[in-house]
Amino acid sequence: MSGDGIMETSGQVEARQPRTARGRATRRKVLDAAAIEFGEKGFHETSIVSITARAGVALGSFYTYFESKDELFRALVQDMSNSVRDNVAPAIADEPSSLTREGQALAAFLSFAREHKELYRIIDEAEFVAPEAWNDHYAVTAGRIEARLAEVQAAGEIREVGEVEAWAIMGMNVFLGLRYGVQEDDADLDEIATKVTALLKNGLAR
Template sequence: MSTSLKLAADDDTNPPGRRPARLTRAEKAEATRQRLFDAAVQTVGESGYAAASIAAITARAKVAQGTFYNYFESRQDLLDQLLPSISRRLHALVRQRVLEAPDDAIEREKARLSGFFEFLEKEPHLFKILSEGTVQAPRGFRMHLEMQSASYRRALEYERLRGNLLIDDPVEMDMLTQMLISTREYLSGRFCFEDGQYVRPSAGVVETYVKLLQGKIFK
């Protein structure tokens, strides 16, 4: 065999007939944990927190009940992790849409709302997990609110530093943050779901939201 052919053979990481590399113990453990987590998201999203027993979650994940405690301290520990995890994915998608938007304050805010609707379309379970979270997973719900508030507050500070806001007072900035977050979540509940199923909101929802931001509602 020539040197070049020998090197090519040595570099072939997936030759025909070779079995895929086995997962390490750590990779198997993470895969099991993720199955449990995904099963909890699906169960809560479909039937609510009350239906998310350890038995239901492990059955859906095809994992023995005793294995559950290798990954989570309790049922409540798992449920409290749902919203923060979803919150991180939401932040990543919205941030990407904002980066893709034109360099304009209103366009960035449109991207935040549109990105939120897009995320709900991909992960509709968020709505039920969020709506019941205040009672069923208060710790996770608080973490979610803190994460979303901090993210939105940073976005508004970015606009303030560039002279794109008419308010400058830190207290008003905090109140505005909560108003915008609340508006986003209310609009999703009103226009993104019918009979428990996600529906894409009309473009008019975002456009009317923009009119509100621009002060084009009252004469």
């Protein structure tokens, strides 16, 4: 364990998660600053100095939580993926196991994308900068959708579905987020959710 209470295992830092409230707050500042810097400038044009300056923390403090800019970027991709999850979960917590949940999940995601437009640039760049984190982001997201679909299937509302349908829905959500979260941010999210729910329920058949 380091001086700031960071847990280490077998000589490697295990996600470098601080054990103290102060440490967690500092790490959070670095991640938030990194999201802005990477979102505005991209990975290669962003420096550790610019991140710590924006975060208002000492340069030396950076290395308490991250070994390098690469490690920070990977942590940021995971952090943003978790943030999407944490924003969607409350929006569908009270919804029964039905396809309506997918519409509400989409609306929550679009709202998040509007507030965090840097999400798309960071995730897109991760394909080349941090491919494992990029793969994990999409695999985990699709897994959440597939789990929800399994519940709807168990309730008897839909036919047997699986990975293909989950990835198809995720792909639709990604581009709807690009259109109505990043490119245009004044569309009615409830209306979009209603249309997507109808699409999922009825397909495109006449």
